[in-house]
Amino acid sequence: MSESAAVRRGRGRRPAAEVRAAVLEAAGRILLRDGMQAVTFERVAAEAGSSKTTLYKWWPSPGALAAEAYFTHSRALLDFPDTGDIRADLVTQLGAFVRWLKESGAEGPVSQLVGAAQLDADLARAWSQSYAVPRRDLAAERLRIAQRQGQLRADADLHVIVDQLWGACYHRLLVLKVDFDTSIVERLVDHALYGAAPRAT
Amino acid sequence: MSESAAVRRGRGRRPAAEVRAAVLEAAGRILLRDGMQAVTFERVAAEAGSSKTTLYKWWPSPGALAAEAYFTHSRALLDFPDTGDIRADLVTQLGAFVRWLKESGAEGPVSQLVGAAQLDADLARAWSQSYAVPRRDLAAERLRIAQRQGQLRADADLHVIVDQLWGACYHRLLVLKVDFDTSIVERLVDHALYGAAPRAT
Numbered sequence: 001m002s003e004s005a006a007v008r009r010g011r012g013r014r015p016a017a018e019v020r021a022a023v024l025e026a027a028g029r030i031l032l033r034d035g036m037q038a039v040t041f042e043r044v045a046a047e048a049g050s051s052k053t054t055l056y057k058w059w060p061s062p063g064a065l066a067a068e069a070y071f072t073h074s075r076a077l078l079d080f081p082d083t084g085d086i087r088a089d090l091v092t093q094l095g096a097f098v099r100w101l102k103e104s105g106a107e108g109p110v111s112q113l114v115g116a117a118q119l120d121a122d123l124a125r126a127w128s129q130s131y132a133v134p135r136r137d138l139a140a141e142r143l144r145i146a147q148r149q150g151q152l153r154a155d156a157d158l159h160v161i162v163d164q165l166w167g168a169c170y171h172r173l174l175v176l177k178v179d180f181d182t183s184i185v186e187r188l189v190d191h192a193l194y195g196a197a198p199r200a201t
Numbered sequence: 202m203s204e205s206a207a208v209r210r211g212r213g214r215r216p217a218a219e220v221r222a223a224v225l226e227a228a229g230r231i232l233l234r235d236g237m238q239a240v241t242f243e244r245v246a247a248e249a250g251s252s253k254t255t256l257y258k259w260w261p262s263p264g265a266l267a268a269e270a271y272f273t274h275s276r277a278l279l280d281f282p283d284t285g286d287i288r289a290d291l292v293t294q295l296g297a298f299v300r301w302l303k304e305s306g307a308e309g310p311v312s313q314l315v316g317a318a319q320l321d322a323d324l325a326r327a328w329s330q331s332y333a334v335p336r337r338d339l340a341a342e343r344l345r346i347a348q349r350q351g352q353l354r355a356d357a358d359l360h361v362i363v364d365q366l367w368g369a370c371y372h373r374l375l376v377l378k379v380d381f382d383t384s385i386v387e388r389l390v391d392h393a394l395y396g397a398a399p400r401a402t
Binding site: 117118127150151152160163166168172192196197198 | 312313316317320333334337365367377389393397398400
């Protein structure tokens with residue numbers, strides 16, 4: 001039976017995977033539009049056309065649902081280009097991240113999610129294990145290729161490079177609370193690649 | 202009249218500055234020992250020997266009191282050495298910061314303060330304007346001296362260097378939620394100074 005046939009059989013019969021996708025889509029939409037406080041089981045259930053009971057069964061808290069919705073919505077951001085030029089690819093990837101924060105309205109929800117994670121161990125675990133650390137690993141993979149090709153030093157610490165690019169953006173967003181835009185991207189990448197000390201002559 | 206004479210005259214008569222200092226000290230002690238949730242006006246007043254009414258008058262919320270107590274307690278951390286060697290001074294300063302987080306028990310309270318700041322605009326303003334941005338400016342001052350001395354490139358972005366040192370630590374603490382220790386310090390400094398790309402030969 002095709003998926004659309006299942007849908008035609010009526011709401012109550014939608015396959016679980018389909019309901020789950022609809023719920024995550026609705027939660028992500030609410031999160032990006034109205035912020036984390038707005039992601040309640042009641043509103044998400046209403047907007048996804050599912051039952052609140054289902055949501056209670058699948059997610060321990062609205063925070064956990066909001067986090068998973070964020071991961072799902074930002075998945076496209078994880079794609080890391082490989083044009084063979086690590087500088088260009090870092091500029092592309094980090095630029096997409098800054099645009100996602102600053103131009104797609106993710107800035108508020110991301111701050112609220114990371115903020116709530118500091119006060120909620122379950123959310124912290126979900127955020128770290130399902131999103132932040134896998135993202136770092138993906139970036140490190142691309143950096144490792146560049147390292148093998150001699151575009152990064154053999155003793156470069158790939159995790160430190162990630163800290164110095166994405167971490168710098170989070171630093172301004174969460175800790176300094178100062179504004180920034182994509183004009184920061186090339187500067188961050190060049191500092192990470194070439195450093196701040198005078199180059200050897 | 203000496204300050205100690207004022208104390209001898211009894212609790213009710215202590216000068217405001219002295220009460221304020223005692224309250225901040227008590228709040229800082231509670232914050233570092235038991236975390237942010239434990240910083241309530243009731244407990245702080247009891248531990249500082251002051252009245253709850255005074256605390257309500259001086260601070261808009263327990264969060265604001267906790268933030269100011271944290272700034273007061275961590276003030277010593279702001280001292281930035283100038284031995285004439287920027288690499289050594291960055292290692293000293295960043296090392297003190299990491300030890301403060303990881304060995305003096307500040308890690309939890311700092312996470313909770315920054316976390317709460319994402320959900321509380323007043324706390325965010327206090328944290329940013331009274332602590333995070335002034336700290337960045339102090340670091341940038343020391344970096345500027347090094348830049349004038351030719352130890353940093355003339356076109357180096359001093360704020361980016363701060364992002365890539367302190368921001369990297371906050372990235373692991375708040376976003377990645379992975380453990381780290383002082384072994385990260387020299388690596389962060391060397392990456393910030395010399396970059397990850399192969400050095401020109």
